[in-house]
Amino acid sequence: MSHSVVGKWGKNLAIRVPMDVARATGLMDGEKVDVEIQDGDLIIRRQAAHIRARDDAAAAAAEIMAESRHHSLGSTSIRELLEEGRRG
Numbered sequence: 001m002s003h004s005v006v007g008k009w010g011k012n013l014a015i016r017v018p019m020d021v022a023r024a025t026g027l028m029d030g031e032k033v034d035v036e037i038q039d040g041d042l043i044i045r046r047q048a049a050h051i052r053a054r055d056d057a058a059a060a061a062a063e064i065m066a067e068s069r070h071h072s073l074g075s076t077s078i079r080e081l082l083e084e085g086r087r088g
Contacts, residue, residue: 015044 002018017027027033027046034045073081 002021004015004018006013006015008014021027025046026048032047034047036043036045
């Protein structure tokens with residue numbers, strides 16, 4: 001684990017990213033990142049990581065849809081399953 005110090009940068013606060021962390025993540029100077037709070041913790045994500053995650057999810061969904069053509073739900077429809085999930 002690397003440590004960093006929060007410092008003042010104009011009217012904002014800044015966190016320096018240690019070079020070993022930047023290299024390991026591929027973070028580049030000037031790259032935009034997403035900053036959010038999750039359960040009181042500060043989460044910094046590369047925007048490129050969000051794009052990759054969305055693309056991975058889309059590919060997984062496409063694979064599931066293609067594979068689902070080979071399986072039957074019997075007499076149950078997807079709509080019935082969705083409605084049951086909403087009620088549950």
